[in-house]
Amino acid sequence: MMDFLIFLSDFIMPLLIFYIIGYGLLSKLSVYDMFIQGAKKGLMTTAELLPTLCGLMAGVSILRASGFLDDAAALAGGVTEWFGLPAPVVPVIFVKMFSSSAATGLVLDLFREYGPDSRIGWMTSIMMSCTETIFYTMSVYFMSVHIKKSRYTLAGALLATLAGVAVSILLAG
Numbered sequence: 001m002m003d004f005l006i007f008l009s010d011f012i013m014p015l016l017i018f019y020i021i022g023y024g025l026l027s028k029l030s031v032y033d034m035f036i037q038g039a040k041k042g043l044m045t046t047a048e049l050l051p052t053l054c055g056l057m058a059g060v061s062i063l064r065a066s067g068f069l070d071d072a073a074a075l076a077g078g079v080t081e082w083f084g085l086p087a088p089v090v091p092v093i094f095v096k097m098f099s100s101s102a103a104t105g106l107v108l109d110l111f112r113e114y115g116p117d118s119r120i121g122w123m124t125s126i127m128m129s130c131t132e133t134i135f136y137t138m139s140v141y142f143m144s145v146h147i148k149k150s151r152y153t154l155a156g157a158l159l160a161t162l163a164g165v166a167v168s169i170l171l172a173g
Contacts, residue, residue: 045144052139060095060102069095069106084169085123088114092124093165097134104128123172130164132157 024031063069069091077087088110096103107124114120134157138150 049140049144052143053136056098056136056139057102060099064091064095064102064106085165086120089120089124089127092127093131093161096128096131097161098136100128100133100136103133119172123168126168126171127165130167131161132164134158134161 021031024034072094073087073090076090080087080090092103092106092110095106107128110124111121116122116125134154138153138157142148142150142153
């Protein structure tokens with residue numbers, strides 16, 4: 001069964017591409033022109049989002065390089081330890097809200113220091129998989145469709161992140 005799934009996974013994407021092209025040709029659509037239109041729209045969206053992405057990445061890099069994240073973790077550590085959340089994990093929570101790649105860098109630092117099979121390693125791994133890049137996602141997706149009022153999105157996303165952190169503490173035990 002596993003061999004069949006591996007065999008199938010090698011051919012899924014090419015088959016999907018041929019299916020789309022075949023369907024377009026049978027429907028007498030100009031597949032290439034439609035592809036070019038979609039590529040143009042994708043490039044326009046990328047150009048609109050680039051300043052926001054650069055700002056988010058620069059902000060996270062500045063906070064990390066300045067040592068602010070380490071100081072904030074040390075400060076919050078007394079309170080978070082009481083809830084079972086080790087101080088070194090605190091920066092991961094805040095950075096993940098802005099940038100998943102920057103949070104991954106922090107996780108790799110924690111893995112180097114504590115090991116991936118430690119309680120901190122397990123906790124951060126679980127946390128990375130069950131939390132979202134809230135501000136990145138909101139800025140990118142809302143900006144791309146020109147949404148100005150986010151209504152309950154931020155509150156819901158923060159609540160979901162809190163639930164993800166709680167579950168990671170519970171599961172890492």
